[in-house]
Amino acid sequence: MIIQEIDYVDSLLFPLLRKDVYVQGPRSTIQLGEKTIDYNYNFRLYLTTRNPLIEIPPNAKSLVSVINYSVTISGLEGQLLSIIINHEKPELEQKKTELLHNEEKLKVQLADLEKTLLEELASSQGNILENKTLIESLNQTKSKSNIISESLKESTMLQESLDKQREAYRSLAHKGSKLFIVMTDLQKINNMYRFSLALYLRLFKKCLDFQSQTSKFSLKNYSNSYLDKLEEKLEGCTNSLYRIVFDHIGTSLFKKDRLMFGLHIVK
Numbered sequence: 609m610i611i612q613e614i615d616y617v618d619s620l621l622f623p624l625l626r627k628d629v630y631v632q633g634p635r636s637t638i639q640l641g642e643k644t645i646d647y648n649y650n651f652r653l654y655l656t657t658r659n660p661l662i663e664i665p666p667n668a669k670s671l672v673s674v675i676n677y678s679v680t681i682s683g684l685e686g687q688l689l690s691i692i693i694n695h696e697k698p699e700l701e702q703k704k705t706e707l708l709h710n711e712e713k714l715k716v717q718l719a720d721l722e723k724t725l726l727e728e729l730a731s732s733q734g735n736i737l738e739n740k741t742l743i744e745s746l747n748q749t750k751s752k753s754n755i756i757s758e759s760l761k762e763s764t765m766l767q768e769s770l771d772k773q774r775e776a777y778r779s780l781a782h783k784g785s786k787l788f789i790v791m792t793d794l795q796k797i798n799n800m801y802r803f804s805l806a807l808y809l810r811l812f813k814k815c816l817d818f819q820s821q822t823s824k825f826s827l828k829n830y831s832n833s834y835l836d837k838l839e840e841k842l843e844g845c846t847n848s849l850y851r852i853v854f855d856h857i858g859t860s861l862f863k864k865d866r867l868m869f870g871l872h873i874v875k
Contacts (some may be wrong), residue, residue, distance in 0.1 A: 609651075609653050610656060611653070611654070612656050614657050615650060615657070615659065618660075618666060619673070620640060621653075622667075622671065623640060624653065625672060636648075636649070643828070660678050677682075679792070679805055680845055681782075684788055684805075688780075689778055689781035691812065691813065691816070692777045692781060692816065693774055693777060704774075707770070715753075721749050721752055721753050721756070724749065725749050728746070751804070778809050779843065779847055783849075787873065789806050790873060790875070793872075794861070797865060797868070801865075803857065814852060815845060816845065818848055819841065819844055819848055823824045854869070860871075
């Protein structure tokens with residue numbers, strides 16, 4: 609059952625949320641108000657709201673699992689950064705994914721080695737120091753463990769290097785996330801001004817495509833430093849993003865609100 613647009617959690621639902629189930633012979637029942645009804649253990653209840661400021665009382669918070677789907681600046685910043693990297697340097701994102709996958713495999717192997725070592729020690733009989741098979745197995749396990757540990761260190765160092773390269777693009781992702789918040793705040797002015805994240809992501813990708821097409825003409829204006837080139841390119845992307853968003857969203861606003869939206873973008 610889905611209950612939409614709730615403003616509070618009704619106390620009538622507390623027995624259901626606590627799962628105060630009473631078994632009466634073959635029946636499982638629950639008391640809701642003055643009624644006793646049959647209870648199905650597969651029953652699920654979802655309470656939804658579009659109000660981001662809804663307050664759930666402490667006695668209800670412990671009974672429900674709260675899932676917040678609202679967009680935050682930090683969450684959107686990470687999503688935009690991933691889009692930028694996939695567009696500008698897809699090999700970085702691919703390497704990052706491969707390193708994470710490889711690191712997880714190494715961690716699993718290390719855990720398996722530790723488990724095998726403990727099992728061999730637990731099942732060993734007699735004097736451990738005289739058990740040549742066990743000692744040989746321990747030496748092999750130690751050697752493999754050292755190799756895996758070194759591989760994990762190398763993987764961590766490579767990830768740090770990749771993260772530094774990714775961080776160079778974060779300024780655009782940060783400005784892009786703040787721009788989306790400004791765009792969504794328009795609904796505080798007029799309830800009709802509602803724009804989806806999917807729309808904004810399309811505009812963001814359009815900005816990246818536009819900058820890729822025009823950057824080859826402006827490269828001659830860049831300095832010889834790669835960082836200076838990148839900084840200038842990101843600045844161009846930011847200006848293009850502001851212009852594209854304003855042109856697209858501005859057509860949906862009343863004329864009296866366009867200047868206000870433009871000033872918020874400039875700010």
